[in-house]
Amino acid sequence: MILNIPGMIDPHVHLRDLDWAHKATFASETAAALAGGYWAIFDMPNTPPNTTTRAALDLKLARMAESAVCDYGIYFGADQGGNQYEYSAAAPDVVGMKMYCNATTGTLLIEYRQERTDHAFQWVAATGKPVAVHAEGRTVEEILDIMKMMHGRLRVHFCHISTRAEIAMLREAKRAGGYGGISIGVCPHHLYLTQDDVPRLGAYGLMKPELKTSADVEALWDAVIDGTVDVIESDHAPHTRAEKESDRPPFGVPGLETTLPLMGLAVHDHRITPERLVALLATNAQRIFDLTPPRDTVTVVDLNESYTIEDAKLLTAPGWSPFAGMKVWGKVREVRIRGQVAYDGERVIVPAGFGENVAR
Amino acid sequence: MINSLPLTATIYQPHAIDGDFVGKHIVTVEQFSRADLTTLFAWVSDLRTRVHAHDRSLLDLCAGKVMATLFYESSTRTDMSFQAAMLRLGGEVIATSGGVQFSSVYKGENLADTLRAVGCYADALVLRHPEVRSSYEAAYQLDLLGEKLGTRPVVISGGDGVGEHPTQALLDLYTIFDFKGSADGLNITLVGDLVNGRTVHSLAKLLALHGATGTRLNFVAPPALRMPASILNLVQAHGIATYETDALEDVLGDTDVLYWTRIQQERFASRAAYDAIADHFIMTPDVLQRAKPDMILMHPLPRKHEMGTPADHALLDADPRSVYFHQMHNGMMVRMAVLAATLGARL
Numbered sequence: 001m002i003l004n005i006p007g008m009i010d011p012h013v014h015l016r017d018l019d020w021a022h023k024a025t026f027a028s029e030t031a032a033a034l035a036g037g038y039w040a041i042f043d044m045p046n047t048p049p050n051t052t053t054r055a056a057l058d059l060k061l062a063r064m065a066e067s068a069v070c071d072y073g074i075y076f077g078a079d080q081g082g083n084q085y086e087y088s089a090a091a092p093d094v095v096g097m098k099m100y101c102n103a104t105t106g107t108l109l110i111e112y113r114q115e116r117t118d119h120a121f122q123w124v125a126a127t128g129k130p131v132a133v134h135a136e137g138r139t140v141e142e143i144l145d146i147m148k149m150m151h152g153r154l155r156v157h158f159c160h161i162s163t164r165a166e167i168a169m170l171r172e173a174k175r176a177g178g179y180g181g182i183s184i185g186v187c188p189h190h191l192y193l194t195q196d197d198v199p200r201l202g203a204y205g206l207m208k209p210e211l212k213t214s215a216d217v218e219a220l221w222d223a224v225i226d227g228t229v230d231v232i233e234s235d236h237a238p239h240t241r242a243e244k245e246s247d248r249p250p251f252g253v254p255g256l257e258t259t260l261p262l263m264g265l266a267v268h269d270h271r272i273t274p275e276r277l278v279a280l281l282a283t284n285a286q287r288i289f290d291l292t293p294p295r296d297t298v299t300v301v302d303l304n305e306s307y308t309i310e311d312a313k314l315l316t317a318p319g320w321s322p323f324a325g326m327k328v329w330g331k332v333r334e335v336r337i338r339g340q341v342a343y344d345g346e347r348v349i350v351p352a353g354f355g356e357n358v359a360r
Numbered sequence: 361m362i363n364s365l366p367l368t369a370t371i372y373q374p375h376a377i378d379g380d381f382v383g384k385h386i387v388t389v390e391q392f393s394r395a396d397l398t399t400l401f402a403w404v405s406d407l408r409t410r411v412h413a414h415d416r417s418l419l420d421l422c423a424g425k426v427m428a429t430l431f432y433e434s435s436t437r438t439d440m441s442f443q444a445a446m447l448r449l450g451g452e453v454i455a456t457s458g459g460v461q462f463s464s465v466y467k468g469e470n471l472a473d474t475l476r477a478v479g480c481y482a483d484a485l486v487l488r489h490p491e492v493r494s495s496y497e498a499a500y501q502l503d504l505l506g507e508k509l510g511t512r513p514v515v516i517s518g519g520d521g522v523g524e525h526p527t528q529a530l531l532d533l534y535t536i537f538d539f540k541g542s543a544d545g546l547n548i549t550l551v552g553d554l555v556n557g558r559t560v561h562s563l564a565k566l567l568a569l570h571g572a573t574g575t576r577l578n579f580v581a582p583p584a585l586r587m588p589a590s591i592l593n594l595v596q597a598h599g600i601a602t603y604e605t606d607a608l609e610d611v612l613g614d615t616d617v618l619y620w621t622r623i624q625q626e627r628f629a630s631r632a633a634y635d636a637i638a639d640h641f642i643m644t645p646d647v648l649q650r651a652k653p654d655m656i657l658m659h660p661l662p663r664k665h666e667m668g669t670p671a672d673h674a675l676l677d678a679d680p681r682s683v684y685f686h687q688m689h690n691g692m693m694v695r696m697a698v699l700a701a702t703l704g705a706r707l
Contacts, residue, residue: 001503002373273504275368283367300373 001303002333005278007039007293009285010256011073011095012132012159012185012233014105015041016317017063019048024238024317027067029256030355032236032316034070034343036257037281037299037332040291040358041070041236042095044132045077046106052079054089061093061357068355069348071337073289075132078110084122091127095289095359096157101135101143104208105237105251117146120154130155130181130288136209140166147179155181157288160235162190162209164219171228183288185233186220188255188262189322197322203249204322207237225272230284234259238318254316258323264303264330274303291358296339305331315348366472369497381701383512385499387520389529389566397570401534403697403707404690411448411693419450421705428482429455430474431518432489437661437688438518438528442486445695449705454482472501479505479513483703486516492523514702516695522558527698528660529562531691533570536617538690539656539683543572547614551580552621552641552666554587559660560621564591568598576601578611582637585627608640612651619658622666644668645675648682659684 010033016024033041043060045051051060051074064072073095076087087097099119100108110116123131133156135143140158147154161167161184174182189207194214198205205211223229237252244250260281266272272280282299286292306329311320335343342350374387377396384391392400410418427446431439443453471494478485479502487498495517502513519525536543548567550560564577564587577600579587586604595602603611612618620643628634643666648657657676659667661684667673676682700707 001500002375003371004373005371270508274371274500275366278367278371 001274003274003278003301003303005037005282005299005301007286007291007297008037008260008282008299009040009042009289009291010036010038010234010236010259011042011157011231011285011289013041013043013236013256014047014238014252015043015236016047016238017067018060023240023243025067026064027069027352028315028317029236029238030068030070030072031348032254032256032314034335034348035315035332037260037301037335038256039071039293039297039299039335039337040073041256042073042075042289045075045098046100046104046108048106050077050079050106050108051075052077052083052086052108054086057090057093064355064357065353067352069342069350069352070335070355071358072355073358077108078119079108080110080115084119087122087126091129093357093359094129096130096132097123098132099134101133101139104134113142113146116142117149120146120150124150124153128155130157130183132157132159134159137163137166140169144169144173144179147182150180152178152180155183155288157183157185157231159185160187160190160209160233161185161229162187162212162220163216167219167223167228171223174228181288183230183284184223184228185231186224186229187233187235188259189253191217191220191224192262192326193322201322203244204253204320206249206251207235207253208251221271224266224280225276229280230288232259232263232280236316238316240318241320253322254314254318254320257314257316258309258321258328260301260332261307261309261328261330262323264301265328267303268306268329294338296336298336299332300334301330301332303330305329307331366497368500369493372496372500374496374499382704383514384702385495385502385514386516386526386698386702387495387499388517388524389526389562389569392530392566392569394571397533400530400697400701401537403701404534404693406707407696407700408690408693411696418448421700421707422446422449422451422703425451425483425703426481427451427453427484427486427699428478429453429486429518430460430478430488431455432460433519435488435518437691438488438525441688441692442516442518442695442699445692445699446484448692449696449700451699451703471497475501475515476505480509482513484514484516484699486518488518488520490521492521494520516698516702519558522556524562525558526562527691527695528559529566530698531687531694532559532563532619532658532660533566534694535658535683535687535690536656538686540616543567543570543575545574546572546616547576547578547611548617548619549578549580549608549611549615550587550619550621551608553585553623553627554579554581555585556627557621560587560619561591563619564595568595568600571598572600576603578603578605578615580605580608580611582606582623582641585623606637606640608647612647615651616655617658618651618655620666621660622664642666642668643676644672645679648676648679651681655681656683657681658687661688
């Protein structure tokens with residue numbers, strides 16, 4: 001079956017560049033996004049210099065404007081040093097705010113409930129845009145408490161949910177209502193890999209949140225199928241092979257070019273319908289972030305075409321994937337943005353700087 | 361997003377025919393290349409000869425196959441010509457007793473479930489539905505159903521709202537080929553409500569995709585009912601010259617194919633506004649007098665006042681240049697070819 005997917009969005013990527021340009025650049029990773037079928041990708045704020053000040057945001061916007069080949073959104077970051085006064089000036093140019101509530105790559109971490117509440121209040125005072133939250137385990141419950149306290153005025157996108165307990169909590173909260181906007185993102189690596197794969201993958205199987213048990217994987221699939229999960233997001237986080245093979249390998253794996261065909265595999269296996277795939281990769285994120293794709297912005301994908309993921313064929317700068325060797329379904333034939341063919345199934349054919357900020 | 365149809369109707373892309381009709385849904389003229397049309401039209405001509413000769417081997421072509429009709433809007437020609445086509449190919453035809461309004465649609469069943477029910481029984485489903493792209497939804501649902509059941513039911517659009525009516529466009533183009541040999545080098549004039557008319561949209565599109573060379577398309581419509589820019593652009597992009605006017609006289613004398621359609625009074629703000637233009641869009645024997653002796657007059661039918669009085673109808677019908685009954689007859693032949701080809705008959 002050939003689908004024309006309107007405006008695919010990955011709302012959770014780490015494109016690097018800036019001080020981490022040795023890992024990857026906006027140019028290389030937005031090209032990878034097009035190859036993966038995406039119209040737009042939303043960059044997280046924890047690449048140094050952290051996107052937590054207007055000056056840092058301007059730097060990222062300028063670099064992005066000259067190099068992106070697909071459209072993009074940017075998250076502003078909550079800083080434990082206190083940057084709430086920056087929110088109203090930043091809000092018009094970003095898709096949302098990111099609050100790290102558990103430790104991960106980078107230096108951002110809002111540890112205390114008091115602080116989390118204050119950041120949330122200040123953000124809502126500045127804008128109605130959502131807050132993307134990195135919350136694991138009990139922290140999910142705490143965020144839900146804060147949402148309840150804010151009487152539904154806070155919209156939270158729960159990033160990379162990975163356990164049975166977390167998904168159960170969120171499913172119940174969605175059912176009960178009264179929290180405001182709850183949306184849930186799940187990553188393909190948490191759907192297709194378990195902790196049992198780590199010995200095989202080594203450092204290439206390390207990311208935050210880490211891989212879980214097969215029971216967790218099963219619970220996540222149930223939630224993908226029943227509609228509890230809103231978005232499949234890659235948490236694309238490239239690191240060089242040298243870094244991954246060092247004594248202290250960093251966390252994170254690339255995923256922009258593998259998410260669509262991995263969900264195509266789920267369609268092929270009759271786990272989800274093509275319609276659900278489109279909701280998970282495009283229309284739900286459009287709804288959550290209040291975005292309408294520009295006219296004639298479409299990904300043409302042939303779900304009947306299968307291929308094997310190969311490191312050498314990836315456009316992402318480090319050139320590796322934890323899914324290498326897997327047979328997947330769904331070949332991207334074309335990505336059109338604003339009526340222009342940006343990717344023709346083989347090559348990116350728009351110039352650097354073609355991409356636009358979706359927030360403007 | 362379009363109407364109240366689900367997302368699937370907008371995301372589904374039908375397969376191009378690309379030389380192989382078997383198992384393909386027929387939902388838009390965009391599926392046909394020039395080569396596909398040449399193949400199809402050769403089959404149509406062959407089938408017509410065999411029908412006229414009462415060739416009983418036609419009955420083997422779809423023997424044992426079942427076609428279901430699902431019509432959410434009234435239709436005489438499309439419905440009956442599809443039924444006749446299937447019967448002449450030796451297939452069987454089913455429909456809900458008493459029409460769709462007495463089916464489970466009446467109980468509030470959604471379109472997807474009704475489509476899948478029919479897909480469980482029939483090899484081919486002919487769908488007419490008032491919503492644009494409803495046939496895409498049908499194609500999507502039947503693909504998934506077929507995968508589940510290990511079958512390959514096809515949907516053939518019988519018209520979706522103001523969207524497309526692909527077999528009508530095919531029969532129109534076939535009729536032009538039939539009388540003129542090809543669509544190349546012709547002056548083809550489309551007259552009437554060009555903004556709302558789905559037959560003229562589909563025909564213009566098909567002519568463009570077919571790649572007619574040296575052809576000019578004249579669009580004759582009141583200013584408020586002009587051909588949409590999207591179709592004008594498509595036609596021009598395929599190298600077909602276009603000319604727009606609200607006066608038939610500008611182009612009548614050069615016209616090889618005159619395709620007449622009705623202008624509906626309800627498209628106008630007032631009776632006065634309608635009356636002001638209506639007279640210019642009525643085909644009468646007098647008008648036909650001024651046309652070329654070897655031109656043809658086409659009409660998708662049904663017709664009302666746009667062909668004048670009943671007396672005018674009689675005079676027009678008697679003119680050998682009026683080919684709208686041939687058009688209808690060809691309609692059945694085209695639908696035979698489409699059914700036989702998509703159901704895998706050996707043609």
